[in-house]
Amino acid sequence: MLQENLKSQHIVDSIFWNSKHSYRVRPTIKDDRLPLSEFNAKEYLEKTQLVQQQDAFLKHKFNQEASDNIGMTRDIPDTRHSQCHSVHYDVDKLPLASIIITYHNEARSTLIRTIASVFNRSPDSLIAEVIVVDDSSESVDDGTDLMKIKKLRILRNEKRQGLIRSRVRGANMATGDVLVFLDSHCECNVGWLEPLLQRVAENRTRVVSPIIDVISTDNFQYIAASSNLKGGFDWNLVFKWDFLTKNELNTQLNNPTSPIKTPVIAGGLFAIDKSFFEEIGKYDTLMDVWGGENIEISFRIWQCHGSLEILPCSRVGHVFRKQHPYTFPGGGGNVSKYFFSRNTRRAAEVWMDEYKMYYYATVPIARTVHYGDVSSRLELRNKLHCKPFKWYLENVYPELKIPSSEDLQLGFIKQSDLCIDTMGHSKNEIVTVFACHYTGGNQDWSLTRDKKIKHFDLCITLVDEHPGSTLLLQDCHPDDTKQNWLYSNNKFMNVEDNELCIDSADFELRGLNVQTCEFNKDSQVWDFIISKQG
Ligand code: LR7
Ligand code: MN
Known part of the structure; x- marks a missing residue:
């Protein structure tokens, strides 16, 4: 049933280019499915409603009851700086976006709200499609029930692939000019998309991320995140938020709408030119399930002649959880650590040159994790003439202290x-x-x-x-x-x-x-x- 539906989907076959690296002009595509506003969300949500006395946190590690009660749409506070209101975007000239959302056993209410916030808070003319990749969730219907919605395309992995390969699969079928990745429990805020597309359109090697607001796991309150943070890490290569340096902070105070250069991205929410994504090697598809891919793509983007920014006028909320709601193949409590170390080790082996020893000194156990074959990624690095890690440390992340030999x-x-x-x-x-x-x-x-x-x-x-x-x-x-x-x-x-x-x-x-x-x-x-x- 799924296969058939997929075939009848509205896939653009002919792509016209008007010049090298300019964006595509497309024929009008016929899609006579329902607009999101006519989708029966109540019916969709009722199917997985909690029954009384069921633990609301058990399945998703957030309060499912609170999320279900909100439904498909709600108002959220516009958390942008007031100066963002007067920034002009030339919507007619912006490239088309393909939104890619992958999920494994996501709650219906958070999933539909992510999709609805994309459709409701983006100019319709900028959305080529929303591609939803069901990474082998237990219930097939969570995805197929959404097929009635216009511009929505569903892919399902029969076997669990993890978020990295799932995203690549979604990206491969995208018809838009710019790929916009989202986690499956987000809410896009007013005007979130235009700043992202504009920065990418001006320079296709820029990879951009919104400020990620916080949606509470307890009551789903939408809370503004600080706009004075950027992505960072210590030698354990675990993502963390860093305060801006004095200079960076001053720039923001003088111009609160200006982009913030960031050494790494959190990973889940970002926009990248499709052709640039392909050129720099998509993702390392030998990475499994979860973790490390954000560090890898960040190093790669910077070292291979791109850049990473956080755009303060783009805001998207995300449900931050303390625990994984899903199991990792192989079961057991420590398995997530294993996948994280394995993926991270692949990133270190390919991109960090001699500096990887500081990672191994900080996380000795990582040296015992089998990380597979990285030769094709090293070839890629070679082919693209990417810069050494030393360059990255000196130019992109000078705040990261290099341990001295006594350290x-x-x-x-x-x-x-x-x-x-x-x-x-x-x-x-x-x-x-x-x-x-x-x-x-x-x-x-x-x-x-x-x-x-x-x-x-x-x-x-x-x-x-x-x-x-x-x-x-x-x-x-x-x-x-x-x-x-x-x-x-x-x-x-x-x-x-x-x-x-x-x-x-x-x-x-x-x-x-x-x-x-x-x-x-x-x-x-x-x-x-x-x-x-x-
Ligand atoms: O096997 C899987 N298959 C999937 O499709 C496992 C997960 N997934 C989906 C999942 O349903 C979700 O939509 O992948 C998405 C990300 O998984 P989460 O929500 O469990 O990840 P996270 O929010 O804890 O983790 C952050 O780091 C990850 C490292 O691999 C990814 O890069 C996530 O996208 C990333 N999330 C964000 O950047 C949001 C901001 C969080 C911060 C800081
Ligand atoms: Mn997430």
């Missing part, structure tokens, strides 16, 4: 042919020594500038301050001086109690412990060997 070093800690080893232990368990195998894993340690001995997010900790006390692995806390060790003369002396040194005496019985520091005591002598290779 963070990754390596192993050796005593004759034994190395300090976690033996796979976790929090509140002992740490010991084991024959050195020089392949990282449980024998990977980083020494940080604040004097921690760190394995992933666990630190070697002195719990009781007396000779003979056994050391434990505990979460690292910057202020916990019992985890701080002074490494000098090949000894690790505890910072809190200078008399105590890390000692391997009786390690077979009780793991590593502390003993009164003694000159030339073999069981207290440690070599820290830096591993150069990332």
Whole structure:
């Protein structure tokens, strides 16, 4: 049934170009389906209504009842700066947009509201189509029931592909000039689309993002986000928001409608010229499910001669959740971390050159994740003559501090042919020594500038301050001086109690412990060997 409907969809076959890189002129396409305003949203939403006493947060990790009660449309506060109201956009000359929304088990009410906010708050003449990619959700109808809506195209993955391949699939069938990606739980605000299209039309290598407002998971209140933020990350390569620098802030104060250059994008909401997206290699389609793709595409855009901006006059709300509402293939609680590390590692291996070692020093466990073959992505980098990561750091993200050699070093800690080893232990368990195998894993340690001995997010900790006390692995806390060790003369002396040194005496019985520091005591002598290779 689905296949047939797809065939009868209104796909533009003939594309005319009027000059190189100018936008397409299209024949008028016949689409006699209903405009969104005539879609029976009540009926659509009733099908998945919560039954009484059902936990409203269980399925989607947001309050589904609150979302359902709002329905398909609502007014939201116009959160733009007042100066945005007087910016003029020449709608007739703007390129056409294909909106791409992928989802896996999204709630009907958030999905339809995302779509409705696109249709209701964009000039109709600028929307080529809304492409909805159902990434193998449990209920097929959530998508197929929407087929009655004009300009809407539905694709379904029979097998779960993850958001990265799903977006590429949507992009491949887009007929518009500019691709606009959205998560499936957004609400586009007044005038959101014009600024995005205008910036891209002026220069096709600009990739632009709206300011992302916050929709509350508890009551679905629409809350304005700060307009003084840009995207950033630390060496763990996890996305975070950074405050603008003083200069950037001044620019915004003088001209609140001006674009904000951003080192990375959050990932879900952005517009990119279709031909530029194709030219720079779409996405890395060997990345799976979720995570890391935003860092990768951000590095790639900057390093391969594009730029990234946040446009303050474009605002879109997003439901930010603390937990994934869906499972990851392979199940289990830690699986999401695995996919995240794998995807992120692919990004690091392809784009970060020698700087990837800081990532591995910060997240030692990442070195053990299999990341597959990246050769085609390296070829792409070569073919496009992309700039080195050093250039990116110096020109795009100078705020990211490069660790000095004392700051963070990754390596192993050796005593004759034994190395300090976690033996796979976790929090509140002992740490010991084991024959050195020089392949990282449980024998990977980083020494940080604040004097921690760190394995992933666990630190070697002195719990009781007396000779003979056994050391434990505990979460690292910057202020916990019992985890701080002074490494000098090949000894690790505890910072809190200078008399105590890390000692391997009786390690077979009780793991590593502390003993009164003694000159030339073999069981207290440690070599820290830096591993150069990332
Ligand atoms: O297997 C999947 N298939 C999918 O189609 C998993 C997810 N998805 C869909 C999902 O239904 C949703 O529409 O993909 C979209 C993104 O997934 P979310 O909403 O679970 O992701 P998120 O909002 O937690 O995460 C942010 O980081 C992701 C990293 O891979 C993506 O880039 C998201 O698009 C991104 N969201 C945003 O940038 C919105 C602002 C959040 C911030 C900061
Ligand atoms: Mn999201």
